[in-house]
Amino acid sequence: MKTVDNPWTSLELKIARELFDNGASAQVIADTLPGRTRNSVIGMWHRQKWPARAPRGNDRKIKRYIKKNSTRNVKFPATPVKRKVIDIPIPVSLEVGILDLKPSTCRYPTTPDDASVHLFCGNRSASPIGSWCEYHQALVHKG
Ligand SMILES: [Zn+2]
Numbered sequence: 001m002k003t004v005d006n007p008w009t010s011l012e013l014k015i016a017r018e019l020f021d022n023g024a025s026a027q028v029i030a031d032t033l034p035g036r037t038r039n040s041v042i043g044m045w046h047r048q049k050w051p052a053r054a055p056r057g058n059d060r061k062i063k064r065y066i067k068k069n070s071t072r073n074v075k076f077p078a079t080p081v082k083r084k085v086i087d088i089p090i091p092v093s094l095e096v097g098i099l100d101l102k103p104s105t106c107r108y109p110t111t112p113d114d115a116s117v118h119l120f121c122g123n124r125s126a127s128p129i130g131s132w133c134e135y136h137q138a139l140v141h142k143g
Helices: 010-021 026-032 038-047 059-071 134-140
Strands: none
Touching: 010 026, 010 038, 026 038
């Protein structure tokens, strides 16, 4: 039997599987796990007898997963998929009034110049208790 030089830890396998289940490519998984290459991911993929192809995933969901795990469960600094503000589509403001804001809606001000009342983005927050949607959160934390 062929020896595996650098065996996968259960943590790596857990992270890789979760990314895989969310449709991440071998490259994305490799980028997330320091020291792993796309080829080593594919090799592991076959040894674990995972399905040949994961369902096409939602990139935003994967990025959220990586972001969440890079600060909490993962012991090493995971390398997140490079994200720039411009990579996130600018959401269409729902122009929600201040009294209609809920804990789970984005409260980034989007008042048009000619409006007499303050209006807010109103899209779903990036996290259940977050103040901003994914785009505005990235914008706010940019600098
Ligand atoms: Zn927003």
